[in-house]
Amino acid sequence: MKQIQKDRYLDPRMGALLLVLANVAAFSQKSFAVELSWIIYLTLLTTLYGCWIMALKWLTAFAAVLLIQWYVLPASPMVIATSFSIFANYARRMFPCLIVGMLMVKRTPLRNLIVGMRMLHIPQKLIIAISVTLRYFPAIREELGYIRDAMKLRNIHGAEKVECLAVPMIVSAAGTAEELSAAAVTRGIENPVRKTSAVQLRLGAVDALALTAGIAFTAAAFVIK
């Protein structure tokens, strides 16, 4: 049971490689067949990692973009058509990258990401900074809620709102930075020895399969025009 649970985490190294492949394919592919099969393959992969609802959403969204591009935009007034066709085109191209990216967000816990980055020999400082950034996002949301409540109490409206939002935000960020670094230094963040982790990353069969298919599709994007 535990093994299955583990397999369902997307290995961060695999994810990053797949993302690079998706990027290369997005810029080089010109055939609709390759594009469609690439999308179908990636949604299948999403299901394999246990997110079948998300896979379904991606397929629907892709179909919607195609519909808009083929039927809605040619029929709609000039102003709308011109403003959205570039975006629709770009969105369609970015689809594979978005799918892999969201899969990473859903299926790679921060802890695994950190271990993965360490194994890739990414500098420790960059790793710390990235993990602090990712961890601070929920705190920002919380903070914004408090600030909004306080603004309601004081009845602040209009342009003043921006200033009243920015100042406490920055002040609290500065405070958190102080506290967090004091805590981290106490726990030995500056210790230069190689850090260990309870998480062990191993590439499984699903990862290998996914990668082979990914390379095949990227190659197809170059060959089939």
Next chain:
Amino acid sequence: MNATNNKRALTGKDVITVGIFSAVYFVINFIFMLLGGFHPMLWILMPGLIAVFTGIPYLMMCAKVQKPGSVLLMGLITGLIYFVTGQFTVIILITFVISCVLAELTRRQTKYRGSKGNMLSFVFFSLGMTGSPLPIWIMRDSFLAQITEQGMPADYIATLKAVSSPVMLVVMVVAPIVGALIGAAIARTMFNKHFIKAGIV
């Protein structure tokens, strides 16, 4: 340990400070990125708009961490998060690295202090976001070819050509420069009005 060598290197505290202000920077950045989806003009002007509103977190970070590497770290984080979540292409990572190196060099020349040097480095830093709409021009040919194949009317194609013309490319690059100067001015006012009094700078 070679303490003398490490004096100018980033400490754990510096790295955490950079990480936190990068989060604030990223959130503002992300809001404008979503806005950019409404109209290509908004998207093209996006790097400029972002520059206007991100002056405060950037300059605050500069004031807090007066060491080499901080700006590069901030840019790398933003570029990497955008890239890993699949919202942008590899291009954004490349433009971020280039603009951050320029910003970093500017700060080095101005000894990491002084509002003028930081302001100039912010101008360079803001140019990093141009990697987001840049694919409009990179993919232009294949895009226009596809539209023509679909049998779109000629004036329609002309409008699209105008949006993706070299002139717009210039607009896109100039916008963040102007935006960054405005953003830095706003930040300066805020610093004098609040942050220096509050004792956080």
